[in-house]
Amino acid sequence: MSKLFWQAVKFAPVVFAASLFAASGASAQSISADKEAVNETLQQINDYQKLEQQGSMSQVTNVNQLRDVSPTDWAYEALRSLVDRYGCIAGFPNQTYRGEQALTRYEFAAGLNSCLNQIERLIASSQAVSQEDLDTINRLQQEFEAELATLGGRVDELESRTAVLEDTQFSTTTKLNGEAIVAVADVFGGGVDNVDDDEVPAETTLSARARLNFDTSFTGEDRLRTRLEAANIVDLGEGLTGTDSTRLGFDNNNDLQVDIADLHYRFPVNDRVTGWVGAQGLNFYDVFNVGNPTLESSGSGALSRFNRYDPVMYRGTDGAGVAANVDLIPDRLGVNIAYLTDGGGADPTSGSATTGTETEGLFGGSFSAGAQLEFKPIESLGLTATYVRNYQTSDSVNQSGGTVSGAPVAPFGAVDTTADKFGIGANFELGEKLVIGASGGYASLNGLVAGDDNNLDGEIWTWQANVSFLDLIKEGSQLSVAGGMVPRFTSDTAGVVDNTDTSYLVEALYKFPLSDNIELTPGAYVVFNANHDDNNDPVYVGALRTTFKF
Numbered sequence: 137m138s139k140l141f142w143q144a145v146k147f148a149p150v151v152f153a154a155s156l157f158a159a160s161g162a163s164a165q166s167i168s169a170d171k172e173a174v175n176e177t178l179q180q181i182n183d184y185q186k187l188e189q190q191g192s193m194s195q196v197t198n199v200n201q202l203r204d205v206s207p208t209d210w211a212y213e214a215l216r217s218l219v220d221r222y223g224c225i226a227g228f229p230n231q232t233y234r235g236e237q238a239l240t241r242y243e244f245a246a247g248l249n250s251c252l253n254q255i256e257r258l259i260a261s262s263q264a265v266s267q268e269d270l271d272t273i274n275r276l277q278q279e280f281e282a283e284l285a286t287l288g289g290r291v292d293e294l295e296s297r298t299a300v301l302e303d304t305q306f307s308t309t310t311k312l313n314g315e316a317i318v319a320v321a322d323v324f325g326g327g328v329d330n331v332d333d334d335e336v337p338a339e340t341t342l343s344a345r346a347r348l349n350f351d352t353s354f355t356g357e358d359r360l361r362t363r364l365e366a367a368n369i370v371d372l373g374e375g376l377t378g379t380d381s382t383r384l385g386f387d388n389n390n391d392l393q394v395d396i397a398d399l400h401y402r403f404p405v406n407d408r409v410t411g412w413v414g415a416q417g418l419n420f421y422d423v424f425n426v427g428n429p430t431l432e433s434s435g436s437g438a439l440s441r442f443n444r445y446d447p448v449m450y451r452g453t454d455g456a457g458v459a460a461n462v463d464l465i466p467d468r469l470g471v472n473i474a475y476l477t478d479g480g481g482a483d484p485t486s487g488s489a490t491t492g493t494e495t496e497g498l499f500g501g502s503f504s505a506g507a508q509l510e511f512k513p514i515e516s517l518g519l520t521a522t523y524v525r526n527y528q529t530s531d532s533v534n535q536s537g538g539t540v541s542g543a544p545v546a547p548f549g550a551v552d553t554t555a556d557k558f559g560i561g562a563n564f565e566l567g568e569k570l571v572i573g574a575s576g577g578y579a580s581l582n583g584l585v586a587g588d589d590n591n592l593d594g595e596i597w598t599w600q601a602n603v604s605f606l607d608l609i610k611e612g613s614q615l616s617v618a619g620g621m622v623p624r625f626t627s628d629t630a631g632v633v634d635n636t637d638t639s640y641l642v643e644a645l646y647k648f649p650l651s652d653n654i655e656l657t658p659g660a661y662v663v664f665n666a667n668h669d670d671n672n673d674p675v676y677v678g679a680l681r682t683t684f685k686f
Contacts, residue, residue, distance in 0.1 A: 214272050215247060221269070224254035245283035248276050310352040315435050316684040317345045317386055319369065326673020328378025328541075328666045336377050336675055343369040345388055347397070355403075363398035363417065366390065372677060374541045379666040381540050381622050381641055382677050383441040386434040405460070412459035412474070420450040420524070423459040423474045424508045427520050427561030430571050430604040430616060435683045440643050440661045443618040447537025448577035448598050449522050449559035453478045453504040472508040477501060478532060502528045506557075516565040524557040526579075535581065535596055536623045542667040543635050544625040548583030548592045555579045555596075569608075574601040577623075594627030594634065612649040619643060624668055635668035657681040 218224060252273065255265055277284070322340040345367035352360040367388040373380040400414030400422070412423055421432065426445035431438040438444045459474035478501065506524035513519070528534070530552050536544040547553070561575040576599040583592025600620030608615045619642035627634045645659025658680045666672040 214276055215244070215251070218251045218255075218269060218272065222251060222254050222258070224251040245280045245287060248273075248280055249284060249287075252277070309354060310350055312348065312350055314346070314348045314686050316347075317369075317435055317681060318684075319343055319345075319384070319386070319679055319681045321370075321372065321384060321677065321679040323372050323377055323382055323675065323677045325662075325675040328669075328672050328675070339370075339372070339376060341370045341372075343367070343389075345369050345386060349398075358401070358403040360401045361398050362396065364394050365397035366392045366394045368392050373538070377666070377675050378672075379541045379663060379675065380536065380538050380545075381442060381639065381663040381666055382675055383538060384677070384679065385438050385441045385444045386681070387441070408463045408466075410461040412457075412461075414458075414476075415456050417455065418457050418459070418476060419454040420452075420474060420476065420504070420506065421445060423461065424450065424472045424506070424522065425510050425518070425520055425561075426450055427518060427563045427575055428573050428602065429563065430573070430606075430614060431602055431618060435685070436647060436655055436657070438616070438618060438643060439645050439657065439659045439679045439681060440641060440677070442539040442620070442622055442641050443600060443602065443643050443661070446559055446561070446575045446577045446598065446600065447539040448535070448579050448596055448623055449524060449557055449575075451537030451539075452524075452526055452534070453502045453528060453532075457503075468512050470510040472510065473506070475503065475505045477503045502532050518563045520559075520561040522557075522559040522561075524555075524559075526555040526557060528553050528555075535579065535625075540622040540624075540639065540667060542669075543633055544596055544623040547581055547594045547596075547625050547627065547634070548632065551592065552584040554582045554584065569606050571604045571606065572602070573604075575599065581625075591629060592632065593629050594625055594632060596623050596625050597621070598623040608646075610649065614647040615645075616647075617642075617644050622663075622668075637665050637668045637670040639663065639665045639668040653685050655681075655683045655685075657683070 255269070255273065258265055320340065320342050322338060323336055324338050325336055327336050346365070348364045350362040350364075352362070354360075365388070367390055369384065369387045369389055370376075371383060371387050371389065373383040373387075376382070396416055398414075398417030400412060400416070400418045402410060402412050405411050412418065414422075420426075426432050428437075428445050432444050434444065441447070454476045455478050457474060457476035459472070459476075462471045462473075464470055504524055504526045506522060508520055508522040511519045511521075530550045533546040533550065533553050535547065535553065535555060557577065557579040559575065559577040561573070563571065563573040565571050577597070579596040581594045581596065585592075598621055600618065602616060602618035604614055604616040606614055619640060622639050622641055624635045624638060641661060641663050643659065643661035645657055647655055647657045649655050660676065660678040662677075663675045666675055
């Protein structure tokens with residue numbers, strides 16, 4: 137609420153000032169005003185508040201500058217004298233209160249109360265105020281006693297209405313924020329050898345995704361997130377191009393049906409530890425630092441799925457679980473830990489064909505358990521080292537994180553598979569305009585049959601690097617170039633098919649903010665030697681993503 141509003145309507149300063157005048161000896165009396173006058177007063181105060189919020193208020197040091205107050209009135213002369221000495225009235229840049237309209241008694245009372253407040257502050261700070269000015273204020277107060285009392289009554293009514301609104305509002309603890317994406321995308325270029333056509337058919341798509349986040353806090357430091365999501369963004373991956381390397385980083389298609397995508401709770405355990413509990417949509421990238429701040433977001437980061445973050449380390453089994461962030465040295469050294477399942481924790485009836493497991497539950501099915509060390513030796517440099525132990529049942533094996541097709545997905549076929557994964561990452565800010573990042577991941581895989589080690593062994597490698605130029609052309613804009621080697625599988629096990637060539641993905645994008653809430657991101661990426669086969673021609677993807685945030 138604006139300063140002028142409170143100064144105009146606080147009744148307490150009037151009572152204080154009145155006590156200074158020995159001649160008055162009487163307190164202000166409540167005087168009734170007709171309904172029309174009261175409503176007019178409220179409208180005037182609202183007008184003042186709106187104008188001040190728009191930045192149009194300025195201090196007036198001489199009442200002669202207020203054209204819409206007659207200089208022949210005694211009240212004007214008296215107030216002018218006070219303003220000249222104490223600078224206690226705020227006016228508008230055009231030197232008027234309300235354009236060409238005359239100053240009403242209620243408006244004058246607001247100005248008078250402002251002077252009373254100013255003089256009260258001077259007296260409280262032991263600054264001298266002449267007896268003549270005190271007498272003038274006393275007389276003005278008596279002449280405008282009715283208007284001052286009416287304004288005080290209106291404030292009480294407004295406060296009562298505000299209390300009712302606060303009691304009946306949607307929630308005092310839940311905040312709603314949302315994001316909507318509208319994207320145009322196309323894929324074209326050479327075909328992959330497991331696709332019938334030699335060329336990928338041009339497929340221009342227009343699709344959208346909408347998210348609503350309900351963030352609820354019970355203590356002011358915790359957060360319960362409930363995310364609703366609906367989308368029809370087409371998967372431009374293997375079914376269309378023969379490789380999942382062409383997938384968009386924000387694809388999802390539930391036919392625009394509203395689903396609960398996230399349901400997890402974050403809370404402080406103490407000053408150094410933050411806990412997480414999730415029933416749906418809890419991922420490693422929620423808890424861990426993926427080390428790619430300029431590209432990790434699906435709504436405003438990389439256009440490709442691969443360049444958002446290391447798919448070997450941070451994609452895989454997720455959904456439900458528990459996690460924690462521990463600050464060993466605040467802003468310098470920390471540890472993150474997590475245990476995640478694929479949602480089987482809510483369904484104990486499914487099992488594994490290759491191990492004979494009859495139930496999954498929270499600890500019997502696919503899971504990922506990991507720990508990460510974060511180190512920030514200087515403010516501009518962040519380093520991470522991550523380990524993840526992953527187990528995937530035969531019906532859910534995907535070791536590539538949906539970023540490539542072929543051998544890295546299910547290296548040993550429909551077999552329960554374990555993986556020990558190791559990853560490192562670095563992110564370096566060169567000044568305020570340039571950010572450089574890089575990451576690498578390695579996984580040692582083992583295929584299981586009936587719970588026994590059958591010497592089905594192999595390895596997956598991946599790496600990625602990126603550079604982003606910030607505030608290029610316009611503040612908030614971002615030009616990024618990123619690329620790397622999508623997950624590549626090798627094995628010495630006889631009969632296991634691995635990758636003999638190497639596939640790379642390179643991407644360029646430019647994020648341009650139209651406003652604080654709207655972004656345009658045009659860009660493109662190309663996949664070379666798709667699925668690690670140099671017989672495959674490059675495949676290209678172009679996209680224009682529009683993101684709305686509210």
